[in-house]
Amino acid sequence: MSHSRERMAMHPLATKVREAYIRLHGSEPLLVRSPGRINLIGEHTDYNDGFVMPAGIDREMVFAIGRSKDKTSSLHALKHGQTYEFDIQNPVRVAHPVWANYMLGVLHQYKEKGLKMDALHCVVDGDVPTGAGLSSSAALECGFAFGVDHLHQFKLPRLEMVHTAQWSEHQYVGVMCGIMDQFASMMSMADKAFMLDCRSLEYHYFPLDLKDYTLVLCDTMVKHSLASSGYNTRRQECEEGVRILQSYYSDVKSLRDATLSQIEQHRSELGDVVYRRCRYVVEENARVHEAANHLAKGDLIAFGQRMYESHRGLSQMYEVSCDELDYMFELAQKHPDVIGARMMGGGFGGCTINLVQRSGIDDFISTLQASYRRKFGVDMGHYIVKLVNGTSVIDN
Ligand code: GLA
Numbered sequence: 001m002s003h004s005r006e007r008m009a010m011h012p013l014a015t016k017v018r019e020a021y022i023r024l025h026g027s028e029p030l031l032v033r034s035p036g037r038i039n040l041i042g043e044h045t046d047y048n049d050g051f052v053m054p055a056g057i058d059r060e061m062v063f064a065i066g067r068s069k070d071k072t073s074s075l076h077a078l079k080h081g082q083t084y085e086f087d088i089q090n091p092v093r094v095a096h097p098v099w100a101n102y103m104l105g106v107l108h109q110y111k112e113k114g115l116k117m118d119a120l121h122c123v124v125d126g127d128v129p130t131g132a133g134l135s136s137s138a139a140l141e142c143g144f145a146f147g148v149d150h151l152h153q154f155k156l157p158r159l160e161m162v163h164t165a166q167w168s169e170h171q172y173v174g175v176m177c178g179i180m181d182q183f184a185s186m187m188s189m190a191d192k193a194f195m196l197d198c199r200s201l202e203y204h205y206f207p208l209d210l211k212d213y214t215l216v217l218c219d220t221m222v223k224h225s226l227a228s229s230g231y232n233t234r235r236q237e238c239e240e241g242v243r244i245l246q247s248y249y250s251d252v253k254s255l256r257d258a259t260l261s262q263i264e265q266h267r268s269e270l271g272d273v274v275y276r277r278c279r280y281v282v283e284e285n286a287r288v289h290e291a292a293n294h295l296a297k298g299d300l301i302a303f304g305q306r307m308y309e310s311h312r313g314l315s316q317m318y319e320v321s322c323d324e325l326d327y328m329f330e331l332a333q334k335h336p337d338v339i340g341a342r343m344m345g346g347g348f349g350g351c352t353i354n355l356v357q358r359s360g361i362d363d364f365i366s367t368l369q370a371s372y373r374r375k376f377g378v379d380m381g382h383y384i385v386k387l388v389n390g391t392s393v394i395d396n
Contacts (some may be wrong), residue, residue: 006033006394013062013125014394020078021064021123029064029123030151031394034143036060036128037135037184038215038353038385039344040193040208041310042288044318046178047235048281049199049254051288054180055208056188057385061126061139062394065147068119075100078125088119093172102137103144105168115154122147129381131223133345137173138181141165146186146391158390159201162186176232177346188390195292199256206295208387213300213339216356218332218368219381220324222349229348234277234320241278244270255281280317284310304340304355308333311342311352320347327375328352331368338364351383
């Protein structure tokens with residue numbers, strides 16, 4: 001697949017990281033970008049071998065990378081004004097600064113693969129809000145993996161870098177995430193969303209034709225940290241469900257294989273919590289397929305209905321929502337220009353994704369803003385996003 005290279009002139013963040021790199025290290029760096037993502041539908045299905053429908057967005061992490069003149073390597077995060085110095089032969093996990101771990105895990109994996117790396121410097125910045133469910137972490141891992149690969153001309157396949165990034169999230173960050181975010185950051189295409197089978201990793205892009213509607217993200221400003229939230233617990237609960245179902249149905253290797261009638265039949269043995277988790281996942285997978293059909297037919301009203309159902313499932317059955325997300329969801333549902341809405345990403349905070357009639361966007365945003373402020377005393381964030389290409393070099 002081809003990802004067009006981007007021009008630096010179009011990219012204010014690239015200019016910023018380049019200038020900072022030159023100031024700090026006195027040479028011209030390689031520039032790389034990697035996007036955050038949205039997910040239209042298919043939440044918490046990826047680590048259950050199910051289906052997701054993400055797209056890369058014009059909120060990105062941008063990297064300036066180059067070889068070091070001595071043996072010292074460093075990572076510098078412009079946003080935090082922090083530098084972490086280390087030995088590239090020994091990229092261990094650190095207590096501080098935590099953001100460095102997303103990148104150090106990538107280096108550790110490359111080292112394990114036997115790739116010979118030179119000491120390097122990296123300056124990074126980005127406009128993907130953190131903890132907002134837009135996968136700033138995957139963008140950080142994927143962009144760095146790609147940059148280090150490109151610098152050394154390892155020419156690793158994109159999919160291998162996706163797995164490297166996911167490994168880093170598991171082992172260096174501690175979130176047992178699925179593959180959606182890293183896949184989306186690395187593989188997205190401009191103006192398209194894609195459907196990914198998280199078992200076979202088959203995927204296909206489709207143009208996202210929303211007619212008179214636009215996707216608006218509303219940010220609760222509740223910052224989730226998936227590492228300390230119930231994310232890993234949800235994964236364990238699903239595995240517990242599979243363990244029980246498997247003792248009756250040997251072909252159930254993951255919840256992707258389970259049916260509603262199997263889950264109903266073993267409801268009492270699963271127990272209330274695991275039952276609800278399993279049921280949500282099976283229903284959500286079915287919704288992704290229905291949603292794909294609706295989109296193919298251009299039936300946005302029906303698509304929006306699946307978004308509403310997804311939210312209710314995430315909130316009531318899977319319990320990864322929170323009061324703020326539920327409130328934003330309710331406000332959206334009541335708004336006359338909205339035809340679909342749901343919480344997006346890992347949950348416990350972050351954003352809702354809303355399908356809003358274009359002419360009503362201003363009213364939608366101001367109505368939600370005012371009500372949200374009244375209720376929680378907080379100004380919500382909002383983003384209208386463009387769909388962009390996956391990780392790429394930025395031409396100077
Ligand atoms: C986070 C994880 C993903 C996925 C979503 C929920 O973003 O990183 O792998 O599980 O939550 O759909």
